[in-house]
Amino acid sequence: MKKLYFLLPFVFLACKSNPSTVSEKASKAISKPLEITYKVNETEVSDFLKYLSSDELEGRETGTKGIEKAAVFLEDFFKKNNVKPYFSTYRDTLTNFKSPAYNIVGVLEGTDPELKKEFVVLSAHYDHIGLEKKEQADIINNGANDDASGVTAVAQMAKYFSETKSNKRSILFVFFAGEEKGLLGSKSLVQKLKKQNFNLYTQLNIEMIGVPMKRDYLAYITGFDKSNMAEKINEYTGKKTIGFLPKEAEYQLFFRSDNYPFFEVFGKPCQSISTFDFENFDFYHHVSDEFKLMDIPHMTAFIQEFLPAVTKVTTSTTEEITMNK
């Protein structure tokens, strides 16, 4: 998540929100949810996250050799799982950053001859804030929660779709760079896609899902009232997967991650999904945002619960997720 300068002084002091403020709008199930037999593998989730947030990658700051290692790792993951490069290679060079920096972009073409012309974007940012300048025992901002956890979720979803071939629409899998520098990766890529008349249906961007919330829903989306995405996801899973977190509205998180440039340019439902609620994790942009604090069973369960939702998003006969008027 892009730095929240304005709230840092009071984030951890002033946010005891009332659980009864949970919206009931997002909890009613309508059609029968999909049964998914595929099982997300906890060990794979753990191994992937462990490497991406390891000291070897030195906090994955955009433009450094640490993030280069992450880029190679993500390219290898796509290759191994038969996700094709969307451009001539997996690398999409940022047009707005001084040193070489790359989004990593893969695609799985949809199986339906018509629906495959429409794209669903599943994304997360793989950059983080790098090394601390001042001398201290630990100087590496590992960014396990922010946002190696989201990258892990998107990677597992890519693997699921690659193996099951259950997407009728095409899916663009994007690992953004430059998010922490001001959403640079998404701002750069969205311009390129717009020029190519990219046919976007919706974007689900995943941010900080490494630790569970103590709430009666699994996750929240940013910009809850902007579309019916929460309602549709809950319909697709048959669960209270998405709820309304008042803090996301108060801090306007909708504008603070890589969903926003896509929303701005395409005007489609582009939102971020998170389980960081300002109460469950004390190490936002801190050297202690480390692998050992991540809840692997929670992450695995999160990915598993989203599989029927993302499957339905990519297979519904019409574009059911729509902007609210």
Ligand SMILES: [Zn+2]
């Ligand atoms: Zn961040």
